[in-house]
Amino acid sequence: MRSIFHVDMDAFFVSVEELYDPSLIGKPVVVGGASDQRGVVSAASYAARKFGVHSAMPLRTAYQLCPQAIFVEGHPERYRKYSNLVKEVLQQFTPLVEMASIDEAYLDMTGTERLHGPPLLAAHKLHNAIKAATALNNSIGAGTSRLLAKVCSDQAKPHGIVWIPPGAEAAFLAPLDVRKIPGVGKVTEQKLHRLGIRQVGDMAALEPKFLAEHFGQWGLALGGKSKGLDSGGWFQGEIGEEQDPKSISHEHTFSVDTADADALEAALAHLSEKVGRRLREHGLWARTIQLKLRYTDFSTFTRALTLGHATQIDTEIFQTARDLLRKNRRAGSPIRLLGVQTSGFSHEAGQLDLLDGAQHERMGKALNAMDKLRDKYGEMSVSLALGMKGRFKERTHDALPNDGKPKK
Amino acid sequence: MEFTVSKADLVRELGLSQGVVEKKSTIPILSNVLLEADGDRLSLTATDLELGIRCGCAAKVKKAGSGTIPAKKLLDYVRLLPDGEISIKFADNQWASITAGRSKTRIAGMSRESYPELPEMPQVLAELPVKRLAAMITRTIFAISAEESRFTLNGALLLVKAHGLTMVSTDSHRLAMVECPMEIEGFAPDQSYRALLPRKAMSELARLAAEASDDAKLLFAGDENHLFFQIGDRLLLSRKLTGNFPDFERVLPKEHPHNVTLSRDDLKGSLERVMQFADERSRAIKVGAFPGELKLHSSLSDTGESEETLGAFYDGPSVEIGFNAAYMLDFLRASNEDNVQFLFKDSASAGELRPVSDGTLNYRYIVMPMRI
Numbered sequence: 001m002r003s004i005f006h007v008d009m010d011a012f013f014v015s016v017e018e019l020y021d022p023s024l025i026g027k028p029v030v031v032g033g034a035s036d037q038r039g040v041v042s043a044a045s046y047a048a049r050k051f052g053v054h055s056a057m058p059l060r061t062a063y064q065l066c067p068q069a070i071f072v073e074g075h076p077e078r079y080r081k082y083s084n085l086v087k088e089v090l091q092q093f094t095p096l097v098e099m100a101s102i103d104e105a106y107l108d109m110t111g112t113e114r115l116h117g118p119p120l121l122a123a124h125k126l127h128n129a130i131k132a133a134t135a136l137n138n139s140i141g142a143g144t145s146r147l148l149a150k151v152c153s154d155q156a157k158p159h160g161i162v163w164i165p166p167g168a169e170a171a172f173l174a175p176l177d178v179r180k181i182p183g184v185g186k187v188t189e190q191k192l193h194r195l196g197i198r199q200v201g202d203m204a205a206l207e208p209k210f211l212a213e214h215f216g217q218w219g220l221a222l223g224g225k226s227k228g229l230d231s232g233g234w235f236q237g238e239i240g241e242e243q244d245p246k247s248i249s250h251e252h253t254f255s256v257d258t259a260d261a262d263a264l265e266a267a268l269a270h271l272s273e274k275v276g277r278r279l280r281e282h283g284l285w286a287r288t289i290q291l292k293l294r295y296t297d298f299s300t301f302t303r304a305l306t307l308g309h310a311t312q313i314d315t316e317i318f319q320t321a322r323d324l325l326r327k328n329r330r331a332g333s334p335i336r337l338l339g340v341q342t343s344g345f346s347h348e349a350g351q352l353d354l355l356d357g358a359q360h361e362r363m364g365k366a367l368n369a370m371d372k373l374r375d376k377y378g379e380m381s382v383s384l385a386l387g388m389k390g391r392f393k394e395r396t397h398d399a400l401p402n403d404g405k406p407k408k
Numbered sequence: 409m410e411f412t413v414s415k416a417d418l419v420r421e422l423g424l425s426q427g428v429v430e431k432k433s434t435i436p437i438l439s440n441v442l443l444e445a446d447g448d449r450l451s452l453t454a455t456d457l458e459l460g461i462r463c464g465c466a467a468k469v470k471k472a473g474s475g476t477i478p479a480k481k482l483l484d485y486v487r488l489l490p491d492g493e494i495s496i497k498f499a500d501n502q503w504a505s506i507t508a509g510r511s512k513t514r515i516a517g518m519s520r521e522s523y524p525e526l527p528e529m530p531q532v533l534a535e536l537p538v539k540r541l542a543a544m545i546t547r548t549i550f551a552i553s554a555e556e557s558r559f560t561l562n563g564a565l566l567l568v569k570a571h572g573l574t575m576v577s578t579d580s581h582r583l584a585m586v587e588c589p590m591e592i593e594g595f596a597p598d599q600s601y602r603a604l605l606p607r608k609a610m611s612e613l614a615r616l617a618a619e620a621s622d623d624a625k626l627l628f629a630g631d632e633n634h635l636f637f638q639i640g641d642r643l644l645l646s647r648k649l650t651g652n653f654p655d656f657e658r659v660l661p662k663e664h665p666h667n668v669t670l671s672r673d674d675l676k677g678s679l680e681r682v683m684q685f686a687d688e689r690s691r692a693i694k695v696g697a698f699p700g701e702l703k704l705h706s707s708l709s710d711t712g713e714s715e716e717t718l719g720a721f722y723d724g725p726s727v728e729i730g731f732n733a734a735y736m737l738d739f740l741r742a743s744n745e746d747n748v749q750f751l752f753k754d755s756a757s758a759g760e761l762r763p764v765s766d767g768t769l770n771y772r773y774i775v776m777p778m779r780i
Binding site: 309349 | 553554555557578579580581582583654659690692732756758774776777778779780
């Protein structure tokens with residue numbers, strides 16, 4: 001029988017901001033930027049959530065819902081720092097830790113009873129250890145599967161613990177709304193409602209055949225999930241098993257659309273640096289570089305080039321992306337968004353270069369030194385000269401894994 | 409224009425134009441071959457504006473003139489005709505009538521007025537042995553970069569000096585260099601000529617050379633933008649690649665501390681087998697030099713692994729170096745000597761392959777290792 005914990009930090013970004021500015025405590029707070037800025041809400045305090053504000057919502061919409069909220073810029077470096085502190089605590093409990101994002105993690109606690117005691121006791125110890133190390137509130141769900149642990153931590157919020165003993169899974173899940181099942185979004189929910197299925201228990205009682213008829217493979221997965229099993233894609237893979245990203249990318253939406261070549265290339269340089277840094281963090285070399293362009297009318301284009309060799313060098317990523325930009329940009333059309341994506345990863349440098357090899361090696365060493373400076377003094381401490389002009393305030397969701405997508 | 413030619417002559421000469429005519433048909437007339445009949449000759453011209461070829465054959469010219477016809481369509485059709493005489497007649501509306509025995513065909517042509525004018529061959533710079541040049545092309549063409557963005561590497565450097573020819577190509581992973589010592593008439597001792605020859609021109613030149621006799625010579629010339637190669641009545645001209653070829657001498661290893669001599673066939677066979685278990689994209693294998701032997705090793709976690717051991721006279725330190733096996737095979741296929749030398753230093757430095765011979769060509773192939 002497996003014992004899985006899901007640790008979820010309560011209103012993480014807001015809570016971290018409160019540590020730096022205690023006057024925010026208890027107030028409606030929106031992290032992400034000024035209320036009239038482009039961009040989305042990275043996090044909202046519980047007080048702001050009462051007004052319907054949630055993450056991934058445009059900042060301007062959040063302002064309309066809750067004009068009295070305090071809007072603050074995000075500080076990705078603060079969140080990374082606290083996320084690392086949390087991770088250190090988690091790793092003291094089990095080596096099998098998977099950070100699902102900056103503020104949540106799965107732990108495989110199977111076989112740790114003799115060390116940490118039964119699950120509920122271990123969860124209490126962990127809960128208190130995180131609070132002691134970071135002063136941050138957190139919620140823990142514990143159960144026999146990742147799905148169950150995730151659902152439990154949601155039920156445990158805020159600042160609580162829910163443990164479902166083996167055998168009680170179905171009884172616990174049955175009265176919950178189907179939307180509580182990870183992976184069930186608006187579309188599936190509506191479809192289920194049309195079939196008269198509102199609670200997880202309704203779904204668990206159905207024949208797998210019925211679900212398969214209406215939802216195909218996904219239906220079979222739903223059937224399993226409703227019984228508390230990790231079925232169907234969402235939770236595949238063992239905890240602690242390193243899974244390489246398929247791609248690494250960064251994007252930037254300009255505060256004012258621009259057609260200025262210098263401004264675009266400077267932004268591209270900055271994005272390339274960020275992508276390069278992430279590649280090096282992951283120990284990956286990329287062969288394919290893709291440029292993403294979005295014009296004022298929201299028409300979006302991507303153009304990619306596959307190199308003859310793999311790279312993790314900022315300048316090489318930049319030069320490739322810049323060539324793509326120069327070749328494919330409609331001159332004079334203002335651009336709203338630029339993005340740089342890399343893919344085609346390998347774990348080794350692979351083919352060395354005859355002509356530029358020595359230069360690549362020097363550049364690689366310089367970049368490693370820059371990374372160390374950034375680790376110590378922050379992301380803005382050092383940059384390529386061209387990238388400096390293209391700097392923009394780091395948006396909070398850039399700090400998240402999964403290619404900067406806001407948390408679900 | 410009206411003329412009669414033999415089918416064999418026309419098929420042969422049209423065949424030469426096929427590698428040159430534009431295939432994308434962005435400019436429709438470039439898919440056509442220009443036919444010019446005058447005196448007792450038919451001249452054929454094809455070009456894609458980068459590369460051009462002019463050739464011809466004997467013809468009975470009834471009425472001199474010129475016109476253009478889709479090159480591929482014409483060849484595909486003429487090939488199917490029985491051997492014998494073929495008569496071609498152009499009407500004023502640019503349609504061409506082709507008559508052979510009991511076959512009659514009309515093909516829509518285009519006026520020669522819109523066909524581009526090819527540059528004239530300027531003063532001859534040098535007379536070069538055709539087969540020698542072809543051998544140099546075979547030994548370098550495969551190392552030309554396929555990355556279009558690296559346009560200075562999309563061809564080979566041709567260096568003509570008073571005491572010999574040099575051809576160099578690189579894709580920045582490996583570099584092939586072949587020198588052919590020979591006295592070039594009319595070149596002063598310190599005189600040299602340097603040009604970047606596009607890959608397509610090289611392959612067409614090799615094709616023309618294949619038909620030439622062993623001791624045939626070609627006339628070589630160049631103007632500001634073009635290179636000219638004339639073999640007998642056939643003229644190949646190519647736009648030069650612009651830009652600076654990298655300073656290849658800088659990356660040529662001065663010396664290698666270690667080397668082994670191997671049978672080319674043995675090494676080739678072993679590499680081909682080991683490569684079956686190398687990653688399909690990177691072709692990465694390990695080449696290990698150990699006392700008395702050279703080992704080739706590959707492994708793919710899901711598929712399997714393979715190892716080959718080749719006896720070799722080697723008493724240096726044990727060294728293991730990652731290489732792209734396909735790069736090594738390229739050299740072994742282009743070289744035709746019985747034995748080759750593998751020269752190396754360590755897993756981070758360029759390795760080198762050379763044929764062991766007293767041949768007329770001095771051939772070096774530099775390959776950068778892989779980190780695997």
